[in-house]
Amino acid sequence: MLFTIQVNNKKIKAEKGETILSALNRNGIIIPTLCRMKEFTPTGACRMCVVEVEGHDRLVTACSQPVEEWMKIKTHSPRVIQARKTIVELLLSNHPDDCLYCDRNLKCELQRLSEELNIRERRIRGRKIKPRLDQSSPAIVRELSKCILCGRCIRVCEEVVTATSLDFINKGKETHVGAAMDRDFNFSSCVHCGQCVLVCPTGALHEKHNITEVQEYLHKPDIIKVIQYSPLVTVGIAEELGMRYNKEFDRILNAVFRKIGFDKVFTTGTGTDICITEIARQLSEKIEDGSDSSLYISACPAWVKYVEQFIPSLIPRLSTVKSAQQITGVLAKTLVAGQLGVKPEEIFSVSATPCIAMKFEARRDGMMRKGISDVDSVLTVRELARLIRLHGIDMTNIEHEPADEPMDGRSSLAVLAEVSGGLAEGVLRSFHYLKLKREADKLLFKKLRSGSSFREVIVPVGDIEVKVAVVDGLTGLEKLKASVASGKKYDLVEVMTCPDGCVHGAGLPFTTSKDEIKSRSKLVYLADDTEAINLPCKSPALINLYEKQLKGNSEIADMKIFYTHFEKRNVLL
């Protein structure tokens, strides 16, 4: 039901049941918010969104107050602006003044608010928060002195990721955000997905930087510098550098990496193709054995850690195939090292990904051989953009170059794996082709592509029926559990920790807007619809690897390097 309310002496339409904020935003009136996150129930904690409502003595929070017919609202009256300004001034009173050195400089919401509200002096002085830097996690750094206690990370971790590894500790002026028993982050149940980093308004949570070590190695003369980048990195870089994405971006990035000083440039997509092929093989073996246990895809490192600590009984069901990054990394350190005639330790292997958890995965036990890690350094898209700017490279004016053999090509399924449901679809399409020697109808997978956090579909492959489930964000696990408890059996289950898949990864440019994430997904589906090589087994790079390179190298011919193991983890749950 629509009705009219008065805002700033003008009439606007509002809908019954919506909040003041939503009515204002729909009518083009912007008011600042801080603790609010779309799709979450409002808390009204930060009081940044206060407005004046005639008849109310006090200012009301627009994010939580339902709109009513009689309301006369003032959104930018002197009283309101003064209140907002005081809130930011109070937040700044104990904030460290180190914007110049801060990870979130120019991308900080607190900085933006103080700019918008024209705060030009430190009017209120409070005692500074004792600096506490927690670098114990391989992926996420916490800087408690920069925390403004908005509570967004706590809510995301509990309501979206369901790991619940953060909460407010103590009270009053002693309050801070911390993990269980206020221990360092590496003891906690954090799965390193980094969703908290994406929602943090300040620099209190950010990824662990690897850019300095990459730079250091770039200048070592007797080291071979190798980089791999996942297909989504191109989209992310275009966003971060404010460029228009086009299909040639892969080839532009190849040239950029060589200019920065990398000797070899590989696409992680080749690794994804291997990953898909190997999982399809495992699925095929499982079905031939007549086993009715499910095969859980283990490509998402955050999901793997989640299983290892919360559901260890599921470890034997996890597919032992490594993730795309690790497959590409191990090939660089074995196959490529062999081709170049160097030792694995003489290769410095970097990976650029849209994921923060990959930083953690590269440090896992099974991802090293003889103490040498397969991937030495992992850069997020944001770090990579920094590296590109640092080297002063003009991306608009650069020759297009191909990637390096043997990991130089990929199928469109490697791109599809970046959205939730994409990897399961890829495995099934490969499996379909493996069995029937013809392509599957894409319409079969329509139900897997989007919808609720738990999706299932039965795919007929000849006379076999393959039952697939996709868990899109860990909140879908409850539905999967309920479904399994009711007696349903699945052959293949894909779980992605970040809702919508890697397109919502925490290493991508900061955004929480659903539309922007959707437009990333659209690019992924577009690639799958338009690219000619739509199956891993049709990709020349993969054929070359399987038919020639692997067979020609006795050390890796058994393909054991593509497999890993998982173990139960003891953390504070």
Added chain:
Amino acid sequence: MSIDLDIILKKYKQGKREDLIPLLQEIQDVVGYLTEEAIVKVGSFLGLSTTKIYGLATFYSRFRFIPSGKVQISICNGTSCYLKGSQEIINKIKEETGVSPGQTTRDGNFSYEIVSCMGGCCNGPVINVDGEYITQVRVEQLPEMIKRLKYVIEND
């Protein structure tokens, strides 16, 4: 200690989250403080994350995470006691014991905490030593008191 925990947990219903605070209180009464082991056990018993339990328990100043001293002193710092000079009492006790509020001395003898009001406003400053109230405390009597308590602990 874990036997104690199991006995306590048996009295409660598994997964009944609203029992959290009474359960923690009972554990503290029996064990003296909330151990990490206890928090983890309560977490899996009630289906709550340890982070949440720790977050809640630290909100309430009455929950402790380290053992209390053999003698536990509470010092009132409510408005009346404050006006009567409770800050000096706090400073003196800090000086005598050498630890901050909430901490326990290295020999395990003393711990003290600051509380808001003990309801003895007309007799301030008020302190409480192991359940026994002492009113109109003067700074000069504190060193003697601590000495006496130490003697009692060591010869008990």
